[in-house]
Amino acid sequence: MPRDINGHLIPGRISPPRSVPQGIARPEYVGRKTPKTFTGSDVYSASSIDLIRESSVIAAQAIQAVGAAVRPGITTDELDGIGHDFVVAAGAYPSTLGYRGFQKSTCTSVNEVVCHGIPDDTVLQDGDIINIDITAYKNGVHGDSNVTFVVGEVAPEVADLIDRTRESLNRGIKAVAPGREVNVIGRAIESYAKRFEYGVVRDFTGHGVGEAFHSGLIIPHYDSAPRFDDEIVENMVFTIEPMLTLGGSPEWEMWADGWTVVTKDRSYTAQFEHTLVVTARGAEVLTLP
Known part of the structure; x- marks a missing residue:
């Protein structure tokens, strides 16, 4: 069981990548070290939307299928198999x-793992939390979402962190409106998180998504004005x-694998994500199961 004597996560054993039928189209970056530079637009036609x-929807439904299997005793690799098979x-x-x-x-980020946790032989325990992040690619476009789930019974302050992180996402979505700058989203999120003395991770952000997995558009989750002044259209x-982090600090460290990001103080952290499209009146969430 890959945890240290203090119960903090350590790298586990990673099984081989799962196979995908040849008939399913691959994104252009598969088999390459890096994706091609995206030169398209973050604004889409109705048919592309x-x-x-x-x-x-596929990504959101896959997350719910994985979440239904979350329980003490299951490994994050087993959860990855469920998400993979669904997609x-x-x-x-x-x-x-x-x-x-x-x-x-999938990305399976447990307890102090902020994001990009790699599924392995980590066994979930009662009192853990886990974020499931899944993106699906079909018809030449991606849809991206994540949800934090509880494993068995969690401490009240951890349950509050999860509920409030979900609410911070809702408040960020409500701040979206044509003509505003993207930095208003982070302002809405951070002003809410500060009420509870949570840390707001700054270095990992929302992003443009669609034809590209990450288009280059950055959506910050903290009050970044006057930076990140792209107009919402x-x-x-x-x-x-x-x-958001329970320890109140946005500081993080990365494991040697180059992916797994953990809170520097090893406090619990929660995350929620939606893909959305801007409408004349605000935003429509696309990642609904």
């Missing part, structure tokens, strides 16, 4: 598989995915 919605059965490709060398079809597609 419908395709992104389809990919987004593939829907005729989609799990976007993380082969992205910049990532070996798995109708039919723009991007993710919002705040990460």
Whole structure:
């Protein structure tokens, strides 16, 4: 069981990547070290938005299928298998598989892991929390989402962290409106998180998504004004995915694997994410199961 004497996570054994049927289209970066530079737009036509919605629903439903299996005793690798099989059965490709060398079809981030946890032989225990992040690629576009789940019974302050992180996402979405700058999203999130003395992770952000897994558009989750002043426009597609920490600090460290990000103080952290499209009145969430 890959944990140290203090109960903190350590790297576990990673099984080989899962296979995807040849008939399912791959993103352009599969088999390459890095994706091609995206030169398209974050603003999409109605028909393209419908395709992104389809990919987004697959991702959201896959997360719910994985979440239904979360329990003490299951490994994060087993959960990855459930998510992988769901996405593939829907005729989609799990976007993380082969992205910049990532070996798995989901990200499974447990307890102090902020994001990008690699599924392995870690066994979930009562009192853990786990974030499941899945992106599905179909019809040439990606849909990206994540949800934090509890494992058995968790401490009240941990349950509050999860509920409030979900609410911070909701507040970020409500701040979206054409004509505003993207930094208003982070301002709404951080002002809420500060009420509870949570840390707001700054270095991992929301992003443009659609034809590209990450388009280059950055959506910060903290008050970044006057930086990140891209104008929000109708039919723009991007993710919002705040990460809040129970310890109150945004500081983090990365494991030697180059992916797993953990809170520096090893405090619990939660995250929620939706892909959304900007409408004339605000935003429509695309990643609804």
